[in-house]
Amino acid sequence: MAGVLSMGKKQNSEKNNVFDRLIQEERIFRNREALASTYIPPEFPHRDNEINDVANILKPALYGARPSNILIYGQTGTGKTAVAKFICKQIVSKAETEGKKIHTAYINCKQTNTPYGILTNIGKTYSNDWEDKVPNAGWRIDKVYSALKEKADEDGGIAIVILDEIDTLVSKSGDDILYHLTGLNSDLDNSKISLIGISNDTKFTSWLDPRVKSRMGEESLTFAPYNALQIENILVQRAKMAFHEGAVEPLVLSYCSSRAALEHGDARKALDLLRISAEIAEREGKEIVTVEYVSKAENVMEHDLVRSLISTLPLQPKVTLASIILNRGSKENGQQTTGEVYNTYSLICKRFEVEQLTQRRVGHIISELDMQGLINAKVVSLGRQGRTRYISLSIEQSQIDGALDNDSFLSRVIKEIKMSGYLSSMQLRLI
Numbered sequence: 207m208a209g210v211l212s213m214g215k216k217q218n219s220e221k222n223n224v225f226d227r228l229i230q231e232e233r234i235f236r237n238r239e240a241l242a243s244t245y246i247p248p249e250f251p252h253r254d255n256e257i258n259d260v261a262n263i264l265k266p267a268l269y270g271a272r273p274s275n276i277l278i279y280g281q282t283g284t285g286k287t288a289v290a291k292f293i294c295k296q297i298v299s300k301a302e303t304e305g306k307k308i309h310t311a312y313i314n315c316k317q318t319n320t321p322y323g324i325l326t327n328i329g330k331t332y333s334n335d336w337e338d339k340v341p342n343a344g345w346r347i348d349k350v351y352s353a354l355k356e357k358a359d360e361d362g363g364i365a366i367v368i369l370d371e372i373d374t375l376v377s378k379s380g381d382d383i384l385y386h387l388t389g390l391n392s393d394l395d396n397s398k399i400s401l402i403g404i405s406n407d408t409k410f411t412s413w414l415d416p417r418v419k420s421r422m423g424e425e426s427l428t429f430a431p432y433n434a435l436q437i438e439n440i441l442v443q444r445a446k447m448a449f450h451e452g453a454v455e456p457l458v459l460s461y462c463s464s465r466a467a468l469e470h471g472d473a474r475k476a477l478d479l480l481r482i483s484a485e486i487a488e489r490e491g492k493e494i495v496t497v498e499y500v501s502k503a504e505n506v507m508e509h510d511l512v513r514s515l516i517s518t519l520p521l522q523p524k525v526t527l528a529s530i531i532l533n534r535g536s537k538e539n540g541q542q543t544t545g546e547v548y549n550t551y552s553l554i555c556k557r558f559e560v561e562q563l564t565q566r567r568v569g570h571i572i573s574e575l576d577m578q579g580l581i582n583a584k585v586v587s588l589g590r591q592g593r594t595r596y597i598s599l600s601i602e603q604s605q606i607d608g609a610l611d612n613d614s615f616l617s618r619v620i621k622e623i624k625m626s627g628y629l630s631s632m633q634l635r636l637i
């Protein structure tokens with residue numbers, strides 16, 4: 207007993223708390239948050255015009271008038287979400303100092319895409335007691351709509367509602383909800399609402415009812431992709447906040463930017479690349495993030511991409527891919543013909559009760575997998591016997607392993623077929 211006590215005392219007096227070392231070791235990051243995807247920076251290099259445009263459209267809210275609805279278009283990573291959130295924060299703080307009532311709601315339609323969910327999210331911005339009055343589900347939608355109207359009029363302010371990824375809302379729930387929301391103003395006596403719709407897809411308005419289309423797009427603007435230099439400026443700004451001085455080689459920033467610029471100027475990709483590079487360097491106990499870590503980060507990101515690509519494949523392509531994975535030991539450098547893929551494919555279909563398609567259709571699926579970069583299918587001429595395709599995997603073993611870990615169907619198929627002895631009966635080498 208005494209021994210235990212004195213041991214505890216000794217540890218305390220030496221102050222060797224396990225976290226001491228870890229905290230001291232924060233040599234790379236000063237503020238990790240600054241690289242998080244949800245972080246809203248205080249400034250937006252190269253978005254002055256866009257910020258000005260949106261702010262001008264919203265300005266009437268500060269005089270108590272309803273701002274026009276806005277549609278914002280642009281590819282991923284062009285700053286649409288961050289800029290819209292930033293402006294909403296700014297207008298709310300301005301309204302507070304001016305004694306005006308402005309409420310803002312941010313709704314990501316990928317997560318919330320039912321009319322009920324949207325109305326509830328808007329209702330919550332007016333007051334905390336919304337949830338006490340309106341249940342999260344179960345009411346008829348017109349009752350929720352009336353509750354929202356009542357709440358808005360009781361409050362008397364202006365609500366600015368961001369509907370991010372608005373195209374998902376329309377593809378999942380149709381445009382009825384937008385019809386009602388854009389028509390809400392004519393039902394309101396004492397309050398106003400305006401909408402900011404954000405979309406990566408410029409064509410999404412072509413699915414809208416013409417009335418919804420004209421009401422929603424009273425104003426519209428497009429965020430252009432960034433070039434490499436612009437992304438670099440964005441990274442420099444973030445790096446100053448996120449890292450200790452000198453912790454990141456300057457070349458790292460230009461390398462991350464040029465990689466992201468290749469992919470349609472996506473600032474998010476660049477920031478992710480920078481963050482993951484620094485995290486890997488940190489994990490390896492390094493004090494400085496060098497270019498070498500950007501390559502490592504790219505590998506990690508590509509692995510993640512392949513893994514999610516495979517796990518989201520529909521059933522038929524997945525079975526086809528499984529066949530190619532299973533067959534790859536059968537030939538020198540893993541090349542196989544469409545016929546060989548089809549044999550294994552048929553076997554899997556029978557065993558796992560999957561509908562068996564014709565060889566021709568499996569041929570189309572093979573072309574799709576080729577276009578997605580998962581396999582390589584090259585056409586070769588067999589002289590008089592016509593032509594065939596040599597098919598091989600274009601992903602590495604470690605990526606396949608990662609995909610199998612992540613996908614229980616695929617890993618079960620591979621395991622059971624291997625165990626069934628089917629492959630050895632075809633005199634294939636063990637995989």
Ligand SMILES: Nc1ncnc2c1ncn2[C@@H]1O[C@H](COP(=O)(O)OP(=O)(O)O)[C@@H](O)[C@H]1O
Binds near residue numbers: 242246282283284
């Ligand atoms: N001009 C900019 N200045 C600073 N950060 C930016 C800028 N543009 C984009 N970002 C950052 O890049 C990331 C992606 O931006 P985001 O607004 O999510 O893009 P989008 O919504 O267009 O896909 C976010 O972390 C965002 O803060």
Ligand SMILES: [Mg+2]
Binds near residue numbers: 286287288
């Ligand atoms: Mg976005």
